[in-house]
Amino acid sequence: MSDMFAGAEEHLKSRHRAERRFRWMGRLAIAFSLGFLTIMLFSITILGKGALSRTEIALRVDLSIEAVNPSNIEATSFNKLVRNTLFEAFPEITNRGERRRLLGMVSADAPFELERQILAEPSMLGRVQTIWLTASDDIDLFEKGEVDITLPEDYRRLKDLELGWLQTLEADGQIRSVFNAAFFTSGDSREPELAGILSALVGSILTLTVCFGLSFPLGIMAAIYLEEFVKKNRWSDFIEVNINNLAAVPSIVFGLLGLSILLGVFGMPRSSPLVGGMVLALMTLPTIIIASRAALRAVPGSIREAALGMGATQVQSTFHHVMPLAMPGMLTGAIVGMARALGETAPLLMIGMVAFIVDVPQGFTDAATSLPVQVFLWADSPERAFLEKTSAAILVLLGLLIVMNIVAIVLRKKFERRF
């Protein structure tokens, strides 16, 4: 008999071990997800912080009257001015190939930068001036410590020659690192050191404006109809099934709809925030309808009965009494929907919002791109310097999403009421 109980005790122990194992599996599963999230956000932050600074090189530029005519600044060839300045700074270099490498030290934008600085402050004309110009992406990466100089020369874009020049410049204090405001104030560029997110950001804002302007009123109206007016029958069931299905349709399919109907049949402008916003509106509509219906359902029947009892019509009762009470919930749903629309990329690729956009779009029909599409485009670029731009653009995108979600949570907390 005692043997049997001893066996049972063993058995109980192993059952308890199984219990502990099972709990640990649960903890591990959650730790895996959260660990992945942490690693992803951490590595993107590390990669992206470089985009906040950029390297500048100081050059002694001859701005005497002979070089730049103060009464006709536009006539100057700033290209030539930058060239000559660089050649004078390193007079020992005469070889053509080496001179080309020397010119590659500064950004391709340097002549325009020089022109802008002079136009902004013409008083600096007339003598030799020290002017800070943006360095090229290769120099910038080196200064940020992202070039492995232990590699053999053939494997690096930056050769020993440039490293020598950099040493000279650095010894003279002609290299500095400044805050890269251009990342937030300029559009896309083929040159990584000049590329910024402003055009994509404005494109996203325009697109979301169209999206919100369409999907919010339409979503609320559909929700009100389904919740307050229609009797539950096969027809309302059919609409409901449709809405639930649309919520789970892959986003790229909405892009195909936009391409073939909005662009193909109605001939709307390709790559425009107008079409992008319409496509995203169709996509977010189900989210808003579902959230709005839940908000309407939470309004107690006594409100409706009181309004109707005082002689209001059903439309009056709905719009004057029920809808205002449900509005915070509806807005929360709309913001969550907008946050999803902001991160959406695939449908925008379909309608051509993948263009290379330098200028900030001025209206809803201009060619534009959006923040996530810009991330996609930069991630695809071969230049290594775009890596930090991509990561920084992702951080801006995630920052916007966090803000939107916090607004939604605050709204919900503030206006949440229990009837």
Add this chain to the structure above:
Amino acid sequence: MAQGELSFTGRKRPLETLVRGALFMSSLLAIIVTVGIVMSMVFETWLFFEKVSLWEFLFGLEWSPQTAIREGQVGSSGSFGAVPLITGTLLISAIAMLVAAPIGLISAIYLAEYAGARVRAYVKPLLEILAGIPSVVYGFFAALVVAPFIRMTGGQLGLEVASESALAAGLVMGVMIIPLISSLSDDVINAVPNALREASLGLGATQAETIKKVVVPAAVPGIAGSFLLAASAAIGETMIVVMAAGLAANLTANPLEAVTTVTAQIVALLTGDQEFDSAKTLSAFALGLLLFITTLFLNVIAMRIVNKYRQQYE
């Protein structure tokens, strides 16, 4: 008739009729969009099948929309066998589900059955963040960090790993769909009546035994529904595969090789310059229709199961 003036029954309210009409129209929009989706793709797909046979599309083993194989071939711009794309999509989705299904389900069980209210209040929203991050971010991370890591690890184990392996895309996609499974499964596990748990615990079962033998079996339909919805999301996911899986239409079941998917091909076919009537462009719509039908099928089944299950315990 002096009292008749008080009667409002006959009064017409044109504005109200208008408002009702507008409300009705906006609810119709959901149906119009669905019809629009189907129409837009059916029409182009019809044109596509005038150039390429349905048989070749569904059963052809070679996908190369760019190159002509032989002169004077129908469509003469390539071969349109979608099988490699379908197997590629299934391979990546299967990897994603292998990651997401166990992790999502076990997380849901832990949160619903073991975690205290405070842990739950923090962990649940944190898991939801995974679903809120745009897929382009996952794609970037997959291509930049996960794929090289798998390639390196594989190299050390003496395995040949493609730089755009199905494994990298599938793994990252799996993490993205974990919250889909965990939050829906969490709901259905919470909906299992406590009486079932108490009966099992009262008979001397441990908590883990109760969960495995009573709670989860009772919640199986809902869990299955969440799996189907997650699978549908994986099949329709675009950016991760565009950025991390590449365009090589290999017919393989090896997760270490590069494969392509239906969605990645749609993007490749429709971005950049396109002639509108070529079989190449039209094939994207045929793929889109295939994708729409597949995901619709999965979603409808999933929602039926979940709804039926909900009624069961109400």
